[in-house]
Amino acid sequence: MYVWGRLARMMATAGSRGSYQMGDESRLAFRCLPTDIDFNRHLNNARYMMLADLGRIDIFIRAGLIRLARTNGWAPMIGGLQSAYVREIKLWRRFEVVSSIETWEDSQVIGKHRFVLDNGETAALIMTTAGVYDRNARRFLDIDEVVAALGRSAQPRPPSEAERAFMASHQNLRDQAKRTG
Template sequence: MNLVFRMIQVMLTAMLGGRMDVTEEGRVRLRCWPNDLDINLHMNNGRYLTIMDLGRLDLLLRTGLWRTMRERKWYPVVAAEKIAFRRSLNAFDTFELTTQVIGWDEKWLYIEHRMERDGNVMAQAFIKGLFLGPEGKVPMADLVAAAGHEGPSPEMDPKVVESLS
């Protein structure tokens, strides 16, 4: 149930946050609730990735891609994820989830997520995904154009791309 409330929070925050370019960093402030905890009383490792989905929702809403996705029947698919846990999040800790598209090629979109607290990175993840539609894979050029972005992909770290292969 908590995820539903978080989704509503992200949707409301996105509406108030204004439009952003697909290459800008999005930020969402959240809290670690007791139902996020594992037996060690810190955030469960699987919950991190679930919460990072909310960062991608914020990105879709604030770039305008959400509306285009619905109209064209596109949907996102995660192909690979790599996460590093640096510090624990405990019950009632607040943190910021940052989400940023770090680049794309003709097929794949690459996203970085960070969970930060008091200037410290608690966890960092890299996501490789694509969008599918009625005609199959959506070309990244079509996707970024639908988000209103003009220009090439930001230059990506080849090590990040390789780690998600």
């Protein structure tokens, strides 16, 4: 139930965080609850992914993508992710999930989710790749099309070396998954 509670809270407060513009961050505050922990009494790896989802959904709502997707038969979809855990988030500890759209290329968006402890230290970093699927046309949209449909004129910056390495690694893993049936 608490997963839905966190989602409902994020959705109910999205308007107070204002419209999302490229370069902005989504900042959502949490506390590590007993239902979040594993045997080591710290935030378990599955919770990181779920909380990163909330950061993405917050961006999608505030940018107007959810409304536009429903109108046009589109579906924002995550393609993959890479995570690095560098500090524990222990039971009852406060932290923020700081999410952003870093850049895009063709039909692929690169996102970042930083888990920041209440003392400012980064506990984990998740990079994601995602796209917007047009159900009617049966294709992923070029992100420039999506940006234009949102009424924005933002231009992506070139992917960093780390982002290019992530995209290549992700593509290699996708290719491997397709080959193994």
